[in-house]
Amino acid sequence: MSNKDNWKIWEIFIRSRNGLSHKHVGSLHAPDAEMAIKNARDVYTRRSEGISIWVVPSESITASSPDETEPLFTPADDKVYRHPTFYDIPDEIGHM
Amino acid sequence: MEYTLRLGDNALILGQRLGEWCGHGPVLEQDIALSNVALDHLGQARMLMQYAAELKGEGYTEDKMAFFRDITEYHNCLLVELKNGDWGKTIARQFLFDTFNYFFYTGLLQSKDERLQAIAQKAIKEITYHAQWSAEWLIRLGDGTEESHKRVQKAIDALWEWTGELFEMDEVDEKMCEAGIGVDLAGVKQQWHEKTAEILEIATLKKPEDGWMQKGGKQGEHTEYLGYMLAEMQHLPRMHPEASW
Amino acid sequence: MYLRDFYGKAIARIFVTESTVKIMTKETSLEDRFQQYVDGENKVEPKDWMPEAYRKTLIRQISQHAHSEVVGMLPEANWITRAPSLRRKVALLAKVQDEAGHGLYLYSAAETLGADRMDLIKDLLSGKAKYSSIFNYPTPTWADMGAIGWLVDGAAIANQVMLCRTSYGPYARAMVRICKEESFHQRQGYEIMMTLARGSEAQKKMAQDALNRWWWPSLMMFGPTDDHSPNSAQSMKWKIKRKSNDELRQEFIDKTVPQAEFLGLRVPDDALRWNEERGHYDHGEIDWEEFYNVIKGNGPCNKQRMDARNKAHDAGAWVREAANAYAAKQAQKKQSSAA
Numbered sequence: 001m002s003n004k005d006n007w008k009i010w011e012i013f014i015r016s017r018n019g020l021s022h023k024h025v026g027s028l029h030a031p032d033a034e035m036a037i038k039n040a041r042d043v044y045t046r047r048s049e050g051i052s053i054w055v056v057p058s059e060s061i062t063a064s065s066p067d068e069t070e071p072l073f074t075p076a077d078d079k080v081y082r083h084p085t086f087y088d089i090p091d092e093i094g095h096m
Numbered sequence: 097m098e099y100t101l102r103l104g105d106n107a108l109i110l111g112q113r114l115g116e117w118c119g120h121g122p123v124l125e126q127d128i129a130l131s132n133v134a135l136d137h138l139g140q141a142r143m144l145m146q147y148a149a150e151l152k153g154e155g156y157t158e159d160k161m162a163f164f165r166d167i168t169e170y171h172n173c174l175l176v177e178l179k180n181g182d183w184g185k186t187i188a189r190q191f192l193f194d195t196f197n198y199f200f201y202t203g204l205l206q207s208k209d210e211r212l213q214a215i216a217q218k219a220i221k222e223i224t225y226h227a228q229w230s231a232e233w234l235i236r237l238g239d240g241t242e243e244s245h246k247r248v249q250k251a252i253d254a255l256w257e258w259t260g261e262l263f264e265m266d267e268v269d270e271k272m273c274e275a276g277i278g279v280d281l282a283g284v285k286q287q288w289h290e291k292t293a294e295i296l297e298i299a300t301l302k303k304p305e306d307g308w309m310q311k312g313g314k315q316g317e318h319t320e321y322l323g324y325m326l327a328e329m330q331h332l333p334r335m336h337p338e339a340s341w
Numbered sequence: 342m343y344l345r346d347f348y349g350k351a352i353a354r355i356f357v358t359e360s361t362v363k364i365m366t367k368e369t370s371l372e373d374r375f376q377q378y379v380d381g382e383n384k385v386e387p388k389d390w391m392p393e394a395y396r397k398t399l400i401r402q403i404s405q406h407a408h409s410e411v412v413g414m415l416p417e418a419n420w421i422t423r424a425p426s427l428r429r430k431v432a433l434l435a436k437v438q439d440e441a442g443h444g445l446y447l448y449s450a451a452e453t454l455g456a457d458r459m460d461l462i463k464d465l466l467s468g469k470a471k472y473s474s475i476f477n478y479p480t481p482t483w484a485d486m487g488a489i490g491w492l493v494d495g496a497a498i499a500n501q502v503m504l505c506r507t508s509y510g511p512y513a514r515a516m517v518r519i520c521k522e523e524s525f526h527q528r529q530g531y532e533i534m535m536t537l538a539r540g541s542e543a544q545k546k547m548a549q550d551a552l553n554r555w556w557w558p559s560l561m562m563f564g565p566t567d568d569h570s571p572n573s574a575q576s577m578k579w580k581i582k583r584k585s586n587d588e589l590r591q592e593f594i595d596k597t598v599p600q601a602e603f604l605g606l607r608v609p610d611d612a613l614r615w616n617e618e619r620g621h622y623d624h625g626e627i628d629w630e631e632f633y634n635v636i637k638g639n640g641p642c643n644k645q646r647m648d649a650r651n652k653a654h655d656a657g658a659w660v661r662e663a664a665n666a667y668a669a670k671q672a673q674k675k676q677s678s679a680a
Contacts (some may be wrong), residue, residue, distance in 0.1 A: 003459055004662045004665060004666075005459075005530045005657075005659075005661035005662040005665065006457075006459045006661070006665075007123065007125075007664070007665065011532045024418075026446055026514075026515070027126055027449045027452065028445060028449065028516075029123065029125060030460065031236075031664035031665045031667065031668040032126065032451060032664075032667075032672075033670035033673065034232065035125075035664065037669075038129065038232075039125040039126075039128075039129065039228065042125070042128045042132050043125060043128055043204070043442055043445060044128040046128075046438075046439075046442070046523070063388065066386070066390070067389050072229075080312075080416050082249075089660060093571060098365075108427075112422060115421045115422055115430070115434055116421075116422055117440065118414065118418045118434060118437050118441075118648070119414040119415050119418035119437060119441075119653070120418075120649065120652070120656075121441075121653065121657065122653070122656065122657025122658075122660040122661055123657055123660070124411070124445045124448075124660055125440050125445070126660075127440045127441045128438055128442055128445070128658075131434055131437070131438035131441070132438070133356045133437070134434060135435060136430060137342055138430060138431050138434070139431065141427065142427050142428075142431070145427070158427055159426045159427060159428075161560075163426075178633040182656065183656070183657065186662075213479075214418055223501045225510075228408040235667070236663060236664050236667040237660070237663050237667075239667055239670065240662070240663025240664060241659065241662055241663045242661030243662075243663070244659055244660070244662070245656045245657050247659070273605070275382075278432060309635065320479055328422050328423055329422060330421065330482055331423065332423055332424075332425040333425045333426070336541060336543060336544065338541065338544075339425075339485075339540050339541050339544055340536065340540065341425040341426045341429055341533075341536060
């Protein structure tokens with residue numbers, strides 16, 4: 001951090017209600033995790049949007065590169081045998 | 097009614113003071129945070145003013161209570177009407193008041209007055225958060241840099257003489273306490289002293305000795321600051337007394 | 342190592358670009374591919390390759406937008422302590438607080454492009470960066486709270502609804518959130534105007550006076566006419582902007598004039614009339630000299646607004662620093678106790 005008064009960036013994830021996963025909602029600045037949670041409460045749940053908060057320093061996130069999109073994700077496209085419709089089951093068996 | 101009004105005035109005057117920070121906070125995140133605290137206080141003020149207005153009757157409303165009482169008819173404690181000062185002073189004032197408010201409203205949860213009890217039930221969640229928030233900030237400033245330590249210690253020292261009034265039992269307090277409606281301030285005082293001592297120590301700050309204490313706010317004797325605040329707050333409705341907004 | 346950079350800053354970009362070029366045939370340039378991608382209504386995400394000019398344009402536009410939200414707090418915050426009822430007071434405070442939030446969401450979106458919020462703020466404070474000129478007009482009366490909510494937020498919403506479909510993903514997502522929250526702002530303003538317009542003579546006068554002062558500056562918010570807007574064409578091509586300044590302005594006028602009529606207030610434009618043939622309102626000439634003058638810094642409140650922002654920033658420095666120092670101490674304690 002070049003600046004003594006510059007707070008670092010945190011990515012904020014919010015669970016809107018039990019039963020759902022935490023979802024990325026945006027980012028904010030805070031000096032530490034405790035304040036990042038408090039800030040997230042004030043910034044991202046003013047309209048009752050959540051009941052649980054995760055905060056992660058942005059610098060700790062490892063992301064895949066868009067450059068690798070093809071090698072990473074296209075190989076899955078032709079593995080149709082992973083989907084239920086790949087298999088023929090007679091109608092009279094009913095839902096399976 | 098006077099008892100309810102005292103609580104309402106504390107909330108209104110503090111909410112009004114904190115509203116002054118909006119747009120001028122040290123960082124966007126804290127601007128938003130302090131506005132939230134101000135909104136909590138104003139929300140509590142409205143509930144209490146509505147109740148006080150009903151008790152008073154005579155066509156009183158929350159707004160008539162807020163905008164058409166003069167300075168001597170205001171019953172808030174002096175601490176909340178003091179000027180904001182810098183962030184350190186605002187945090188110190190919040191810490192001293194929020195800690196008091198937390199123990200006070202915890203007591204009010206047992207009130208035999210159903211309405212006050214219901215208000216306390218709603219408010220205590222907000223107040224608990226305020227108390228945590230300002231204590232954490234006090235610790236950050238106290239144990240932050242040399243400058244922040246100096247600033248916040250100075251603020252605590254300067255504000256100390258305004259805290260005695262919080263625990264002063266007058267006739268109204270005693271009557272309400274006996275009726276099981278109000279809160280015994282002697283108990284609150286002890287809890288407050290223990291809690292503030294604990295937090296101040298973590299914050300590496302010195303707890304001032306109790307010396308001369310200012311008082312009078314509850315009885316309507318105020319600082320000059322409140323006069324200016326009311327002039328600003330009330331001028332528009334008073335200029336058009338028949339108007340609705 | 343490159344992959345650890347969440348936002349894909351400089352080094353990661355060079356890495357990506359080179360390898361992508363290797364894969365691609367020579368017939369399409371990266372720019373062309375990018376254009377095709379955007380033309381196909383696809384969203385651009387932070388780490389995707391993008392023309393440098395696209396990135397720069399976005400950082401400039403998003404940060405200007407963020408600055409506008411933050412500076413825009415001032416003319417309204419000005420009335421929080423003077424709001425004439427408790428209901429109005431809490432609504433106004435919540436609204437101005439939302440604007441701080443919107444500034445924050447937008448700075449966040451700009452940060453996904455590799456910008457640093459502190460640098461952006463410093464550009465604002467030094468006068469290098471621009472913000473919406475509308476906030477350089479004063480708010481002397483309570484009716485200004487009504488007029489700002491109704492007209493200024495109304496104009497802003499027209500722009501923001503369009504931006505919900507902008508090509509840059511994080512910007513579009515910030516806009517969706519902002520639009521959701523903004524919906525109460527304009528209603529709040531219109532309700533104030535309605536109460537005043539139906540109130541006493543003095544209140545009606547106050548409302549009309551505010552409309553007179555805010556009408557033209559609100560129309561200027563959409564920016565210069567299309568033939569004088571040099572950057573617009575490229576922004577439209579990249580689908581950052583989806584509608585032209587004049588289109589948005591016309592939409593706003595068509596929507597707002599009937600609302601003024603409902604209030605029984607007069608829009609201060611003698612040339613304003615419904616054009617049956619076009620299906621739109623015709624309007625008078627906008628005073629562009631005033632517009633450029635205010636941009637140059639000669640508006641009634643330019644200096645006041647910048648002074649206020651500078652003061653808040655400078656007075657907050659020791660606070661931000663203290664919080665960082667405390668965090669560093671705690672982290673160190675944790676480390677040494679773990680060791």
